[in-house]
Amino acid sequence: MSTDTQKQSSLAGQFLIAMPSLVDSHFNQAVTYICEHDENGCFGIVINHETDVLLRQIIDEMAIKNPLMVPDSTHVYLGGPVETGRGFVLHRPTGSWKSSLKINDSIALTTSKDILEAMANNTGPEDAIVALGYAGWAAGQLEQEIAQNTWLNCPADEQIIFRTPARKRWQEAARLLGVDLQLLSQEAGHA
Numbered sequence: 001m002s003t004d005t006q007k008q009s010s011l012a013g014q015f016l017i018a019m020p021s022l023v024d025s026h027f028n029q030a031v032t033y034i035c036e037h038d039e040n041g042c043f044g045i046v047i048n049h050e051t052d053v054l055l056r057q058i059i060d061e062m063a064i065k066n067p068l069m070v071p072d073s074t075h076v077y078l079g080g081p082v083e084t085g086r087g088f089v090l091h092r093p094t095g096s097w098k099s100s101l102k103i104n105d106s107i108a109l110t111t112s113k114d115i116l117e118a119m120a121n122n123t124g125p126e127d128a129i130v131a132l133g134y135a136g137w138a139a140g141q142l143e144q145e146i147a148q149n150t151w152l153n154c155p156a157d158e159q160i161i162f163r164t165p166a167r168k169r170w171q172e173a174a175r176l177l178g179v180d181l182q183l184l185s186q187e188a189g190h191a
Helices: 003-009 055-061 113-120 141-147 158-162 166-175
Strands: 014-018 031-038 041-046 050-054 075-078 082-092 100-102 108-110 127-138 151-155
Touching: 014 166, 031 166, 041 075, 041 082, 041 141, 050 055, 055 075, 055 113, 082 113, 082 158, 113 127, 127 141, 127 158, 141 151, 158 166
Parallel strands: 075 127
Antiparallel strands: 014 031, 014 151, 031 041, 041 127, 050 075, 082 108, 082 127, 100 108
8 A cells, every 4th residue: 555545545543433222331422533544554632532530630649840730620631441540631732742652733642751741831732631551452353444434524623622511522522524413213123
């Protein structure tokens, strides 16, 4: 496959929106932001499954000095079922952190402690979601799941990622496609 074909078929920078029939606890009503997708598979961060863990707890656990600006109400997300002990920060602008994957011109995913230190001291990115774990698919697996109508996909909207309340992101992401998920049955129809 040529590089141009690979780029055209990449889902990086897109939303994966779980269909109502997907009842797996990790992905029920999930919106996943795809961070990387190539011939080896893909991975992303679920952006709407908040945990009971607060960012303040993570900052304290990591012994970050002088945390000034971490609100007590900022929740950490469950980014997916893979490596749930590992932290990821999905953010904009991209900045220049020690370990970042630039997804597009405005969004990056960072795994290094320096971004949490900056966030704690009000010098971090303007918008950020902190997640534990990620969602991953082997080569061809996601394409097969999309063909089986497990997921909808569309270009991501940064306002939904960073400005829409987590509980509304599933519906709002589907609305980008003109779909009202509440009207879809969880069972496949038969004529």
